[in-house]
Structure formats: structure tokens, C-alpha cells
Amino acid sequence: MSQHLLDPSWLARLERMQLATRKVVSGNQAGGRRARQLGSSMEFADYRAYVPGDDLRQLDWNAYARSGKLFLKKYLDETELHVTIYIDCSRSMGYGEPGKMHRAIQVAAALGYLSLCNLDHVSVYAFDSGITASIQGLQGKKQAHRLLGFLSSLKEGGTGDLHSAMRQPGAVRGKAGISIVLSDFLFESGYAGGIAYLQAARQEVTLVQVLSQEELQPAYQGELRLIDSETSQAKEVSVTGLLIEEYRKSLSDFQEELTSFAYGRGISFVAIEAEQVLESIVFQVFRQAGMIR
Known part of the structure; x- marks a missing residue:
């Protein structure tokens, strides 16, 4: 498993x-x-x-x-630390090969495992527009099999809504601790409200954005019919070099906005690609970002 x-x-x-x-x-x-x-x-x-x-x-x-x-x-x-990991399981997270959600689950497994080895209390929540599954209060290395079993069972859900999910009763711990959100943050309703709700609950928040290489550098061209994976809305698009450049600029602007939002609120932010090797993400990217030591 x-x-x-x-x-x-x-x-x-x-x-x-x-x-x-x-x-x-x-x-x-x-x-x-x-x-x-x-x-x-x-x-x-x-x-x-x-x-x-x-x-x-x-x-x-x-x-x-x-x-x-x-x-x-x-x-x-x-003394223990309370660590809560939120995994975006909305349909958009299934994009890519490997899918963004699969990589997010692996990252959650690594962070959860090292926390258990430090006797931290570990809880994991899967969400789309609400909390779809959770496992709470794990402590000690012997609980690793429960953590990994839970993570292995997660499935893609529906439309993502971070604000709605965080406001669901029981979604946010009452005790202060670390909360890590693994997501692409491509929510129609935005991300600010949900993150602010976590901070109001005395959580030290870390955002890990997971995008696929194809989202960052799309290779599409010609006449295409694009379908939104969450809303199922379709749009006919003529993909040209100019349109791709505009898309890249919009994505870059979105990431800069997310980064500025995080740093402005004292939140840690790390961007990873789904195609990156997990070992490299954990021992290089996260260590360089100061997430782990």
C-alpha cells in the first residue's frame, strides 16, 4: 500500500x-x-x-x-505540534500525468510521515466544495499505516471551493498548529477567504501550489473545444501563438498575486510541478523553502 x-x-x-x-x-x-x-x-x-x-x-x-x-x-x-494537511481533491486536480492530486497525496504522505516520527499530532482532510474525507489525531510512527491507507483511498471529487470547505463545521482545528494546503488554487470563488479563515483559527499556514507542466507550458494549437473539468462548460477556441502568450502571462500574474498574498500575510508559499520527482520536492524544494529541516 x-x-x-x-x-x-x-x-x-x-x-x-x-x-x-x-x-x-x-x-x-x-x-x-x-x-x-x-x-x-x-x-x-x-x-x-x-x-x-x-x-x-x-x-x-x-x-x-x-x-x-x-x-x-x-x-x-x-511537546507535540498539531499538523493538519488539506488536500484539494476537486476534479481539476486530476489533470496531468501523473495527476496533480496523486502528487499532492504523495507530498501529504511524506509530510505526514515525518510528522508522525516526531510524535506530532497529524490530521488530514480531503476537500472539494466541502470536506469529503478526513482522518484525525494520529500520533506516533505506528500510525503511519493508517495515514497511508487513508491517503491511498482518496478519490477525485467535484467543484473546488476552498472558502466553503474551510467553513464547514469541524474542518479547522480549535488548537493552534501548522496547516498545509495542497492545491492548484484554481478556484472560481478565489482562495483568500478560506486561507484567512485558517489564520483566524491560529494556524501557521503553508500553501503548496501543484501545477502540471502542461498547464505551465501548454502545447496546444489549432481549433479546439476546451471543456472545464469541474463545471463541464465548453468553449470553442482558436489556439494561436499570441493566445498562448496571453495565457502564460495570465498564469504568471495569478502566481505572482498568490505569492504576494501569501507573503503579505506571513504565509509560506511553495510552487511545485506534478512531474517533479517526489524525493526532489521533499529534500530539495521544501528544505530550500524552509518548510522542513
Whole structure:
């Protein structure tokens, strides 16, 4: 089940990483993040792999003697982060080969898996004009099979509407945390309202725009009948070089607008192509963007 979502050969690299957050988290359960206030209990919670820069005093030398690998003990004074991933499953996300939705699901699998390995609380919501499926409150590496099973079951839905989906009861967590939205953001009703609703719920928002190479550099020409995948509306179009240039400019303007909107609100924004290799997206694009570390 997990083989087509994540390559087992680089899962160990994912386990050594974590989502970057600008906020210091707090809570009362075991996790992989440093809390605002240290807990009074030094009860052992779990292990995690050593990462350069970690406190060497926390190394478990007995574990090293057994395995030859460096591990740190994690205690109850390290606290969890709530991570919520929203996947756009509207019909437009099925475009491309591989489809944008398939790549978004793989990205969600990678981000969810590394979060589980850090004992973060992970929830995933699929949406079109509403929440179509969800799995909530997963914690710990042992929950990875549930995460991957849920992601593997997702199907394309109908017309996308981010604002409507985010306002559905239960769509946004009450606790502060990180919310990652994976979408092409090509919503007829726009994206600003839905994102603002997430921020109002104390979410540190990251937008990951997924577009296909054919959307970025279309190779169409001649007389065509184009059909909207979500509304089924058709339009006869004479595709010329001039029209393609106008399309590219409109798309560029849209991406610049989305980028400016995000940065203006203190939101992280990353653009990826569906055809990019997943390993490159995670370990190069996301690391360079500061999403993970």
C-alpha cells in the first residue's frame, strides 16, 4: 500500500527531519518539540535519531552499543505540534500525468510521515466544495499505516471551493498548529477567504501550489473545444501563438498575486510541478523553502 506513495529507500531520511515552525509549541503530551515550559516529569517517552546540533548529553549510549546508531531519548518535557494537511481533491486536480492530486497525496504522505516520527499530532482532510474525507489525531510512527491507507483511498471529487470547505463545521482545528494546503488554487470563488479563515483559527499556514507542466507550458494549437473539468462548460477556441502568450502571462500574474498574498500575510508559499520527482520536492524544494529541516 505504501510503496506507491513513499519510497522505502529514503524513509530513514524522512525520520530525521521535522516540519519547521516559527512558533514555540506548548502542550501536555509527549512529542518531539521543545515546549514553552518544561514539564516537571522526566518520564521517558520515545527515541528519535540524532541530528547534528542536538544535545549530546541526551544520547542513549546503550542504544548505540546495540545498534551502532545514535539515538536521543525524548521525555515529556518535549511537546507535540498539531499538523493538519488539506488536500484539494476537486476534479481539476486530476489533470496531468501523473495527476496533480496523486502528487499532492504523495507530498501529504511524506509530510505526514515525518510528522508522525516526531510524535506530532497529524490530521488530514480531503476537500472539494466541502470536506469529503478526513482522518484525525494520529500520533506516533505506528500510525503511519493508517495515514497511508487513508491517503491511498482518496478519490477525485467535484467543484473546488476552498472558502466553503474551510467553513464547514469541524474542518479547522480549535488548537493552534501548522496547516498545509495542497492545491492548484484554481478556484472560481478565489482562495483568500478560506486561507484567512485558517489564520483566524491560529494556524501557521503553508500553501503548496501543484501545477502540471502542461498547464505551465501548454502545447496546444489549432481549433479546439476546451471543456472545464469541474463545471463541464465548453468553449470553442482558436489556439494561436499570441493566445498562448496571453495565457502564460495570465498564469504568471495569478502566481505572482498568490505569492504576494501569501507573503503579505506571513504565509509560506511553495510552487511545485506534478512531474517533479517526489524525493526532489521533499529534500530539495521544501528544505530550500524552509518548510522542513
